[in-house]
């Protein structure tokens with residue numbers, strides 16, 4: 601088991617966003633969260649991410665806003681995925697010069713993401729889809745037991761989306777991902793959770809979730 605909530609109430613102020621949440625993320629699962637905008641997908645992801653980092657599980661995160669440093673190059677933003685593997689002094693040095701072996705490791709990640717030609721470009725000069733792929737690159741470079749990703753393919757095309765989800769599946773044994781694309785969720789997830797109106801509406805193996813259940817989330 602990677603994380604667990606028992607009847608949790610999650611939110612930001614007096615009014616909860618989600619209540620009565622029972623949720624377990626098991627090893628080897630690929631769990632996808634579905635639900636309309638504002639249903640609480642990011643809120644649930646954040647709670648699970650916090651719990652796992654507190655327990656010192658190595659987690660790679662793809663936040664919805666990407667969390668990139670706009671002035672730094674694609675390569676350096678990807679390097680950020682492993683900042684906490686090194687001392688401050690090493691990281692400071694690498695801000696100025698990335699050793700060849702580190703560069704090679706990063707470039708191997710950039711290639712399948714179609715970002716090789718942008719390696720030295722500052723993130724602020726990239727398109728939305730290129731930025732999103734940079735954030736994914738940072739997570740793939742980090743690696744770990746789990747990935748937590750908030751709509752990680754919202755800005756890329758359908759073919760790229762499938763390729764990226766395959767890369768995620770190959771690299772991370774366990775995943776918790778919020779998606780908007782229902783077909784992609786069905787293709788990728790071993791389990792789907794539906795959120796609506798402050799509650800978990802269903803939580804089941806993908807093949808046991810009906811189209812009607814999913815449609816009801818967005819009705």
Ligand SMILES: Nc1ncnc2c1ncn2[C@@H]1O[C@H](COP(=O)(O)OP(=O)(O)OP(=O)(O)O)[C@@H](O)[C@H]1O
Nearest residue numbers: 612613617635636637638639640641642643644664
């Ligand atoms: N930092 C915050 N402070 C206060 N309220 C917040 C904060 N973040 C989110 N909310 C509110 O919590 C609710 C759930 O937001 P959340 O981002 O979890 O939804 P979501 O399902 O991820 O939506 P989307 O699909 O649009 O990203 C919304 O009503 C939102 O306005």
